[in-house]
Amino acid sequence: MKNKTAGKILFAVFAVALCVAAYFAADLAFFQYDDPVERATLSVVSDGEPLSFTYDNDAITLHGGSNTTVYALTYGGTSVVEDAYTENLPSDFAGSFAAVQTGIREDTNGDGVTENVTRVAKTDMEYTQGYDSTANSFLSDEIPFEVVYKDRESFAVYYNSQPLKNTDITVTLSDGAQKTFTTDENGEITGLNLNDVRSGLSFTYYPDTMNTYSINYQVEADTIFTTRWLSAMLPFGIIILISAVCITLDVLLRKLLYKKEKLPIGKTGVMARDKRKKRFVFGFETIRWIVMILSFALLIFGSRLTGTVFSNVQLPVFACPYNLDQLTSSGCYMLSHLDVLVSSWKEILAFFGTFLVCAVLLGRVLCGFVCPLGFVQDVAHEARQALHIEGISLNERLYAVLRMVKWVVLIIFLGIGFVGGNFCDFCPAMALSPALAGFKLSLGLGGFVMVIVLVSGFFKRRCFCNVCPLGFILGLTHKISLFKLKKDAVACTECGACYEACPMGIKSVFTVREGKGDVRAIDVTTSDCIMCGECVRRCPENNALAITFCGKKVYNADRMKFMKQYAPPKRKKKGKNHE
């Protein structure tokens, strides 16, 4: 009894500490990049090239910069950059430059009339391309023609700070190809390939035969596999290193402890080798890995690979929205920032629409198949399997503790926005996907949390998934979800293999003997089930467990399939001899 009270108090202290740490997550820095304003330098060169910005690491260069005024966007408004030096960048610089060049008379469209040409160049630095629809825009009188890159999806075109509606705009890509787009009701252009935007493009507008306005737009975009990318990977590298050190220490410590206790546990060499060749059996597991790798790639490099972004799809997985290259938006941001949710109805609809569709159609299948954070944990688990290091097997009591932790994290996840914190600073996913895509992000407490996720995921499969707030919310709809886990209680021998295999510690799969309906098809889906199919894979009884989609069996337990991995290698030859 006393022990229980002590445990409760201990847990309460832990919960409060976690909440406080989450609140101050931004201050508990794991890795800090230099402030983007400080690292940026701007130089202007007159090299005869058309007016445009280019990036070389942190140095920004304005080409063709004769007779130009350079403006910088500040939080106070537009301010003029006097001389092109770092020191002269305004202190509240918001990350966007514009340069305006006027007084050029040229015949640009080849109709024999010389026009007044106004050339503008604009650039947005990487860290400003945030996750909101109101992108950086000057909208000042000094810049007569401007485009605003919104949401990685559309360009809003402004002429004298007013949206240009239903007008033809000529877009020249970096390779010289020209396309004509018509702006819509809101003065927006959609349908440009992301990779074209990345390499820079210019927009030209002819209001009348006497005037021409053109703007060259360039975003700061990293190229993967450069030194720049490596430096973006630095914090993630540090996380992996720390995790490796933690794991090694843990293994050594355990060896020491076991030595004192005389049980032969842990006496195995850490790097035990399994010489027995196991047969590769293609199955559900293989498909799951393929899907996981694909979705991992798409959620990290997706828009780079495909050139588009589906910002209306807000996939509720922990794929960080700070990574602007992912194929879809992330529902996690919306859920953890419910206080800003009411910003735009379109977004709310997109969010709830996707969420409902995902929850009903897939449910926690997303956790098992799509979530990049889950993938990383699975990789850590496989690493342990390859090294044959002993893990931590949880029992009911420890799972109960994890469940309590899950509630605490859920409260932090949903509520931190309302009290002025930011879940993203606490979120481990922030260390993963932006870094891999090459976005430099300073990490708060999330970096440490990621270390915990990796280390715990190494010793206990998908440990974080047990406390994941997003997964819990997704799992709430398991009753109406189309994917179900069905058990045939009669065929089941209750060997407990499914419980042993389940990364989420769902015991009811093993213990349920009687259900509402047929004992041969009891629905054992719970809100924790991530449909990873491990239980079915480890089930040695024909038809005892099955994953169903709309009532149809997708994956079925099969004894022969289970035993096949142990089949003697010579069997085929033998069979031939017999014939």
Next chain:
Amino acid sequence: MNDYIERKTSAEERRKQRFINKSSAVSIKYLRKIDELPHKPKALEPFMNILHHVFVDMQGAVKPENTPTVGTYCVMVPQELIYAAGAMPVKLCGGSYTAFNIGDDIAPRDVCPLVKAVMGFQSIGVMPVYQECSMMAIPITCDCKKKLAGYLGQRRSTVALHVPSGRDCDEDMEQYVRELYLFSQKLTELTGKPLSYERLSWACGLTAAAQYELSRFIELRRKAPLVIKGTHYMAVMNAMSYTHISIWTEYMSALNDELEQKIKNGEMASKENRPRILITGSPIVFPNFKLPLLIEEMGGALVGDETCMGERGAYDPPTIVDRSTDGIMRALANKNTRPCTCPTFTDNKRRVYRIMQMLKDYNVQGVIYHVLRGCLVYDYEYQALEEELGKLKIPVIRVESDYNEEDVEQLRIRVEAFIELIKYGKG
């Protein structure tokens, strides 16, 4: 030869010789009966030879040279652990009538004949299979086994494995894992080979290969329940107890190949119209084969068995989820207790389900519930099973027997009546 025996002076020696003569005579008789059953597959011969080797020739277990043997009782002792230690397990649950008679004098009246037989073997000390064991491993399951552990503990090096009585709690599981670690420590003391991942994994591969063949066999039988006589199959499973698993696997593989061929050619061991019968309850240990033999002699087809010397003995494969030493130990503890249908566990709904599943798999028409006299736990579960089977309209009889041949005629009448009931009762 006779001169030689006469020259023996000691009464003890004569008693031993008498035991050997008598017991091998019974074994020969039953081996012959099994042999004489029609439609015997050719690949059954090696299994018969093993039984002959152990019970008639009075040799030790069939194994590679210099492998120490560990005597095990019940199915809760993980064989993998023993193979991993470089030893070989032998299942010593006795079925000998001769040994039973000796044990009858030592043990109380109501002790089950199986334990009496084991005690008899121990007291006479002539069976090499028993004598060569370097260690005995006895899971504490029923009361008789508990006392047997005490009896053997005074005479042999014995390890008692405390099997939890419930299985749904994680604590029970963890306790048994610990028990297995202690057991493996004892094994290491015996053979000098420490527990390691490599050896465990190798041993699991060894037994899994056997289980692969067994699964193949079960699959074949599901397709065609009548392809082999149940009695022959029980002999195969009994032979497993005294054979090194890799040898048994080879024989089994050959048997499977032959059966596969037979199914292709449509050669069945029994006629289609024979009542298909499942046997369940107390273990049927060679040479106590009177019940399966009676079923086949009386025109029934024994299509399945749910006894621990039969299919159940090696049915459950270890499910290695975590590829580490501890992971394998957990898997072994899991597979040796959780799916076990032994009635010594407090909750046993799974046994009823298991039998229901077998009824479906083998298309069974009747169930014979075998109870050894004094085997209380199996007797206890009869009622529940009868109720469940009643709902499915499957006839079931409870058959109590002892380790002697006095009740054969009585059994014959009951079994015959039961088979007639299935055959004609429905019309």
